[in-house]
Amino acid sequence: MAAPANDEPIISVENLTARFGSNLIFDQISFQVMRGEVFVILGGSGSGKSTMLKHMIGLYEPAGGRILIEEDDITAARGAERRAIMQRFGVMYQMGALFGSMTLIENVRLPLEEFSDLPRDAMDAIAASKLRMVGLEGFEGYMPADISGGMAKRAAIARAMALDPEILFLDEPSAGLDPITSAELDQTILRLSRTLGVTFVVVTHELPSIYAIADRVIMLDKETKKIIASGPPAELRDTATHPWVRKFFHREVGDDTDEVRA
Amino acid sequence: MTAEFSSGPRGARLEVRPGGGPISISGRLDGAGVGEVWDEAVAAVDGCAGSPVELDVSAVDYCDGAGAAFLVALEERARRRGGSLAIAGLRDEFAAILGMVAPGEDAAAAPSGASRRNPVALLGAAVLDLVASLRETVAYVGELTVALAGVAMRPSQLRFKDVMLVSERAGIGAIPIVALIGFLLGLILSFQSAIPMQRFGAEVFVADLLGISLLRELGPLMAAIMLTARSGSAFAAEIGTMKVNEEVDALTTMGLDPMRFLILPRVVAAVIVVPVLAMITNVAGLAGGALMFSSLGFPFVTYVTRVVEAASLTDFLGGIFKAFVFGIIVAAVGCQRGLGTGKGAGAVGLSTTSSVVTGITLIAVVDGVFAVAFYVMGI
Incomplete structure (x- = not known):
């Protein structure tokens, strides 16, 4: 990957602990996401990938630790301060979460209407350009129910991009897509990352996708509640010593079910 | 410049x-x-x-x-x-x-909804929609009738566990509200009619009025309206959400008929529940009337005698039969609206609203038909 990343951290997760009731999800996890990189969070089912994402976007309160977006602590901020931090990133949810009562362009325009004081035709021009950016030109007037799953995900990215955020969080962008559509989505992500310098935080477990887009990955583990591997995906594939990480990158199915903790 | x-x-x-x-x-x-x-x-x-x-x-x-x-x-x-x-x-x-x-050369086809049509075409489309929905309703009523007849002949086909579950939620859960509404209805009705009747010294006939109107009309009507609001809407929302989540499709592809799995248990439960709720409304309403009557200074026994004398068993049975029919209508409409749900969260809201509006409208219309029919039959 020709990484446009630099050494300036944009997100710092510090000693993050999460639990649901007495159920510990992860224990004192720390890592950093650098500005401009495509950062992928990996892990088997139940390892807390999505929970991590929801903590990073401020939907869940951590049981301990904090998350900084540059200098701003999203776990401590409240009210207007918190909303200001939230405007620095966009989120694409797993199924797109487009509003079914609005056309695609209205979906994309909504954040602009709420958070900017642009003239009406400027909003239209910007919303249309976001749809073009993700390859949905000509579908502005469609309802979310009338488009395919892959298009809904691209439209959701366009909506997340509406306010030109610095960071985009994507929850399982490849889930439920065919390999070609998935590869197209990867291309869109790479284009946005390289041209606009947007930082991406992606939760996925699609191996081809990971090799295509990831600058760095971390892998969460269900058993130890910790990060068991981190680094560029190709490096992990070649050098990882942890059995589960090796199996993941080499797509092996072990006989020893104790080791396959997916 | x-x-x-x-x-x-x-x-x-x-x-x-x-x-x-x-x-x-x-x-x-x-x-x-x-x-x-x-x-x-x-x-x-x-x-x-x-x-x-x-x-x-x-x-x-x-x-x-x-x-x-x-x-x-x-x-x-x-x-x-x-x-x-x-x-x-x-x-x-x-x-x-x-x-x-930058805009591309090969923009995709224009969205289907954006094409303009002239008023005649729009009218034609609306008529076609109406005909199609009428056809669907007729087909649905036919299917439901066949299914009900099938269950009557072979009751083992019915999923009794579901029937019990729905009866509990739609019936037992509704008792407090139905009793409260009935009691207040009896109280208010007798109070409002006692005032003008007092001027003619006819307040003793409040008991007659209340007995007949409750047993024949208001008991079944209020019970049916309560069931529409509480459970018809719930049926529509529940089945509608299942439709949106493709659970109905899953049933169909597994070879399980949604009619038997989803609709029949609800219709049968409603048929059992509405007459019971109507009876509870009747009793609660008469209790409210009794309270008002005794506050007018009459002994309780007078009230009971008047009610029993004025209202016949036919009035009561006629009302219960109406409640039975209302039950079928409420459940059938709720389920049909649920099955007709389109895509998305908004569609579930639409079918829920539609189930209540259609249900109450149909109850009013059918009640009118019953009034005429009972009159002609001399009941």
Whole structure:
């Protein structure tokens, strides 16, 4: 990957602990996401990938630790301060979460209407350009129910991009897509990352996708509640010593079910 | 005419040189910057209608997606007005963003909803929709009738566990509200009628009025309306959500008939529950009337005698039969609206609303039919 990343951290997760009731999800996890990189969070089912994402976007309160977006602590901020931090990133949810009562362009325009004081035709021009950016030109007037799953995900990215955020969080962008559509989505992500310098935080477990887009990955583990591997995906594939990480990158199915903790 | 426009150190600024010189933009072209120069820029481009304009952006030090959209929109605007806009001095990294948002040659087909149709075509489409929905309703009623007849012949086909579950939720859960409404109805009705009747010394007939109106009309009607509001809507929302989540499709492809699995248990449960609820409304209403009656100074035994004398068993049975029919209507409408749900969360809301509106309308209409039929039959 020709990484446009630099050494300036944009997100710092510090000693993050999460639990649901007495159920510990992860224990004192720390890592950093650098500005401009495509950062992928990996892990088997139940390892807390999505929970991590929801903590990073401020939907869940951590049981301990904090998350900084540059200098701003999203776990401590409240009210207007918190909303200001939230405007620095966009989120694409797993199924797109487009509003079914609005056309695609209205979906994309909504954040602009709420958070900017642009003239009406400027909003239209910007919303249309976001749809073009993700390859949905000509579908502005469609309802979310009338488009395919892959298009809904691209439209959701366009909506997340509406306010030109610095960071985009994507929850399982490849889930439920065919390999070609998935590869197209990867291309869109790479284009946005390289041209606009947007930082991406992606939760996925699609191996081809990971090799295509990831600058760095971390892998969460269900058993130890910790990060068991981190680094560029190709490096992990070649050098990882942890059995589960090796199996993941080499797509092996072990006989020893104790080791396959997916 | 030199126009300068700027606000704050981070904003963008637009400058128009007199005599057809280049328009220049400087500063930060982000969402806020675009907002500041949009109107000015559009006016400047419109002002040079038809002639080529040069836009100098060499002094733009930041440009994001919004800025790129702005430049592309200006370009398009100039072109539409028969002129052209040449963007000069754009940095390479910003040009790449512009490339991403520039309109493509092969735009996809226009959205289906956007095509304009004339009023005659719209009317025709509406009529076709109506015919189609009528046809569906007739088919549904037929299917339901066949299924009900099938269950009557072979009761083992029915999923009794589901029937019990629905009966509990729609029936036992409704008892407190139905009793309260019935009690207040009896109290208020007898109070309102006692006042004018007192002027004729006829307040003792309040018991007659209450007995007949409750048993024949109000008991079944109120029970049915309560069931529509509480459970018909719930049926529509439940089945509608199952439809949206493709659970109904899953049932069908597994070879399990949604009619037998989803609709019959609800209809049978409603048929059991509504007559019972109607009886509870009757009793509660009569209790409310008794309270009012005794406050007028009559002994309780007089009230009971009057009610028993005025209202016949036929009144009671007629009311219960109506309740039975209302039960079928409420459950059938709720389930049908649920099955007809389109896609998305909004569609579930629509079918829920529609189930209540249609249910109550049908109850009123059928009640009217019963009134005429009972009159003709001399009941």
